[in-house]
Amino acid sequence: MSYNKDAAQTVRALAAIRDLILRGGVEPGERLSEPGLAEKLGISRTPIRAALARLEQEGLLERVPTGGHMPRRFTLEEAIDAIELRGVLEGTAARLAAERGVEPRRMLAINRVLEAIDALMAPSPTNSPLDHYMALNAEFHALLSGLSGSETIEREIDRITRLPFAAPSAFLERPGASVVPHSLVLAQAQHRALVEAISLREGARAEAVAREHARLARRNLEQVMEGGDEALRRFPALALVAG
Amino acid sequence: MSYNKDAAQTVRALAAIRDLILRGGVEPGERLSEPGLAEKLGISRTPIRAALARLEQEGLLERVPTGGHMPRRFTLEEAIDAIELRGVLEGTAARLAAERGVEPRRMLAINRVLEAIDALMAPSPTNSPLDHYMALNAEFHALLSGLSGSETIEREIDRITRLPFAAPSAFLERPGASVVPHSLVLAQAQHRALVEAISLREGARAEAVAREHARLARRNLEQVMEGGDEALRRFPALALVAG
DNA sequence: CCCAAAAGACCTGTATACAGATATCAAAAC
DNA sequence: GTTTTGATATCTGTATACAGGTCTTTTGGG
Numbered sequence: 001m002s003y004n005k006d007a008a009q010t011v012r013a014l015a016a017i018r019d020l021i022l023r024g025g026v027e028p029g030e031r032l033s034e035p036g037l038a039e040k041l042g043i044s045r046t047p048i049r050a051a052l053a054r055l056e057q058e059g060l061l062e063r064v065p066t067g068g069h070m071p072r073r074f075t076l077e078e079a080i081d082a083i084e085l086r087g088v089l090e091g092t093a094a095r096l097a098a099e100r101g102v103e104p105r106r107m108l109a110i111n112r113v114l115e116a117i118d119a120l121m122a123p124s125p126t127n128s129p130l131d132h133y134m135a136l137n138a139e140f141h142a143l144l145s146g147l148s149g150s151e152t153i154e155r156e157i158d159r160i161t162r163l164p165f166a167a168p169s170a171f172l173e174r175p176g177a178s179v180v181p182h183s184l185v186l187a188q189a190q191h192r193a194l195v196e197a198i199s200l201r202e203g204a205r206a207e208a209v210a211r212e213h214a215r216l217a218r219r220n221l222e223q224v225m226e227g228g229d230e231a232l233r234r235f236p237a238l239a240l241v242a243g
Numbered sequence: 244m245s246y247n248k249d250a251a252q253t254v255r256a257l258a259a260i261r262d263l264i265l266r267g268g269v270e271p272g273e274r275l276s277e278p279g280l281a282e283k284l285g286i287s288r289t290p291i292r293a294a295l296a297r298l299e300q301e302g303l304l305e306r307v308p309t310g311g312h313m314p315r316r317f318t319l320e321e322a323i324d325a326i327e328l329r330g331v332l333e334g335t336a337a338r339l340a341a342e343r344g345v346e347p348r349r350m351l352a353i354n355r356v357l358e359a360i361d362a363l364m365a366p367s368p369t370n371s372p373l374d375h376y377m378a379l380n381a382e383f384h385a386l387l388s389g390l391s392g393s394e395t396i397e398r399e400i401d402r403i404t405r406l407p408f409a410a411p412s413a414f415l416e417r418p419g420a421s422v423v424p425h426s427l428v429l430a431q432a433q434h435r436a437l438v439e440a441i442s443l444r445e446g447a448r449a450e451a452v453a454r455e456h457a458r459l460a461r462r463n464l465e466q467v468m469e470g471g472d473e474a475l476r477r478f479p480a481l482a483l484v485a486g
Numbered sequence: 487c488c489c490a491a492a493a494g495a496c497c498t499g500t501a502t503a504c505a506g507a508t509a510t511c512a513a514a515a516c
Numbered sequence: 517g518t519t520t521t522g523a524t525a526t527c528t529g530t531a532t533a534c535a536g537g538t539c540t541t542t543t544g545g546g
Contacts, residue, residue: 289532309537
């Protein structure tokens, strides 16, 4: 296991430490000790170090002035800005897609996702479809970010989306029984408007709708922030946002 | 020299390798050998490796599938998208600044830069003020990115700006004699409009002007790309953009 | 003269050793 | 009881060793 094999140890360390941070396995402000992680994960310090450096670039860690890394704590304002930024970036992807045109294949793919979400939201006796919705929603946003054909844009969206509270499906309210929450209905309407605007080459509309769509996520965050400890239990990513 | 001292070796390696890439010291596509760099810089492989990983995150390097790193080559389209993205991000910073308001101290600082640029552009017998202009222009853009008060936005602008061809002062035409090029006059007018819009809390205008301002950089790039080898000599950063 | 195969040089990814600096804790001084 | 100080344990940043792939070149065969 050397030379490449996709740097197996580093990848493993990266995933493990990221999970540790997101699942609240470490207190923000507490320095992550490299030997400690190395022993806990059964990996040597070198890949651990590489993973820490990368997580710092991702924004999940920050350097301790005196050396080493610690989990980054976000203010509510920063979290909101990250969501706003996602809206701006997705809006840009949508606008460019409208202006430059989209390969039919991609439009087909994203339309299929829209259909699938519609199907999911039709009244049905099946049990909570939220997990499925979240997956489809994530796929919709992934496809959207690719519609512009610009890898640069796609990369930036991917970056900001990696902040857990800025992800498209971050704080979806769990629906009571089999009732579809209003916000999901609204979200899907925005999805459709977005795709329609791109099809019609209406760049400004596409951009505006994408931004407004991100406002849903912001409202969800603000609402969830009210929830105190119970919300924190349902959404561990909240631990990153200082209350 | 250990524990911290700002990771002296890593910082040194980072700067040295970045310079090597930007000054065209390495051919794109040619793999950078860690032992080679280590010997050339007199630094061990560990800090070299850290620097390479970071430059990969910055987008200046890409991984070779079989292992290692090589300088990334950008297409013209990617370069254009990066500039467009800078416009979008600066536009967002400007809009948020207008919407949320700006501390007077910051407005004062950016206004001082505007005055300095005006002074520079007044007819004068002194020799080429371009270097000075570039410094002031960079400062203007740095201050602008901070006006929103959002560190998240600021970070992203900083990131995209680190791509040499997307930087605000990337491809300014060298003025003949002491004649101020038209594009600089136009740019400064846009600077003023931008700051005025923010002062008047006109968010949409501020955003639009910032985007249009980035178009100047795009035009400069496209123009310079015509220039062939001679342009490549004047702007080494062009080597990163495939012709 | 060209091509294939094998050997050797070289490289990456990982583990570990080491030195200097920092954090911690206990004992002593006030 | 509080604060200072010293000793110890621990950590980070750096260098280096090592194992297993990869690239290059040379050699042998056609």
